[in-house]
Amino acid sequence: MLKNILQELQKTNTQLVAVSKTKPNAAIMDLYTQGQRIFGENRVQELVQKYEELPKDIQWHMIGHLQTNKVKYIAPFINLIHSVESIKLLEEINKQAKKNNRIIHCLLQFKIASEESKFGLQLDDIINYLQSKNFELLQNVKIIGVMGMATFTDKTNQIKNEFEQLKFIFDTLQQKAFNNNPDFKEISMGMSSDYTIAIEEGSTMVRIGSLLFGKRN
Numbered sequence: 715m716l717k718n719i720l721q722e723l724q725k726t727n728t729q730l731v732a733v734s735k736t737k738p739n740a741a742i743m744d745l746y747t748q749g750q751r752i753f754g755e756n757r758v759q760e761l762v763q764k765y766e767e768l769p770k771d772i773q774w775h776m777i778g779h780l781q782t783n784k785v786k787y788i789a790p791f792i793n794l795i796h797s798v799e800s801i802k803l804l805e806e807i808n809k810q811a812k813k814n815n816r817i818i819h820c821l822l823q824f825k826i827a828s829e830e831s832k833f834g835l836q837l838d839d840i841i842n843y844l845q846s847k848n849f850e851l852l853q854n855v856k857i858i859g860v861m862g863m864a865t866f867t868d869k870t871n872q873i874k875n876e877f878e879q880l881k882f883i884f885d886t887l888q889q890k891a892f893n894n895n896p897d898f899k900e901i902s903m904g905m906s907s908d909y910t911i912a913i914e915e916g917s918t919m920v921r922i923g924s925l926l927f928g929k930r931n
């Protein structure tokens with residue numbers, strides 16, 4: 715399965731985040747030995763434990779809701795945080811990154827789904843902040859793109875529209891807040907059920923779990 719997906723992603727130069735949440739170390743090592751190095755988790759405790767037990771050249775991505783009081787546990791090693799959905803959280807990541815003498819890469823998560831439960835920022839709020847002095851002071855975080863989750867539905871058109879929204883948000887931020895800085899370049903969108911649509915809409919990074927590891931319990 716990994717080979718097939720990678721072959722497909724290669725055509726558009728899209729990165730694969732293998733979402734290993736709830737899966738045992740052996741399942742991760744199976745993909746690791748096939749060459750996969752980027753793994754995504756959504757719970758801090760599980761992420762820290764896997765980091766400690768597995769090879770150190772794995773790049774761990776935090777993809778789930780992150781509470782500010784837990785940032786300190788992942789700050790020493792996390793490679794990318796996809797789920798920055800408040801300014802308060804971004805400032806805490808900066809603080810903990812500084813303590814660890816690191817610059818932590820982050821994605822801004824936007825709410826594109828129609829479902830109530832999905833977390834995310836609003837575009838207007840964040841543009842003002844990104845142009846402010848307060849943001850300039852954050853020397854230990856680097857925002858390299860955006861992330862979003864489409865509604866869980868089989869209506870292809872709706873999913874397509876939501877991914878288009880995220881692409882629009884990315885383009886707007888790239889112009890208005892990042893002055894076309896080439897480091898701002900990632901659009902993390904697409905999961906097992908909708909990643910082919912996401913790629914068509916400009917995804918640079920897909921987060922795939924069940925298609926690689928089998929269904930979660």
Ligand SMILES: *Cc1c(COP(=O)(O)O)cnc(C)c1O
Pocket residue numbers: 733735756777778863905906907921922923924925
């Ligand atoms: C679980 C999860 C995924 C992967 O979902 P699959 O449907 O198993 O591919 C992707 N992104 C986020 C944020 C997740 O929580």
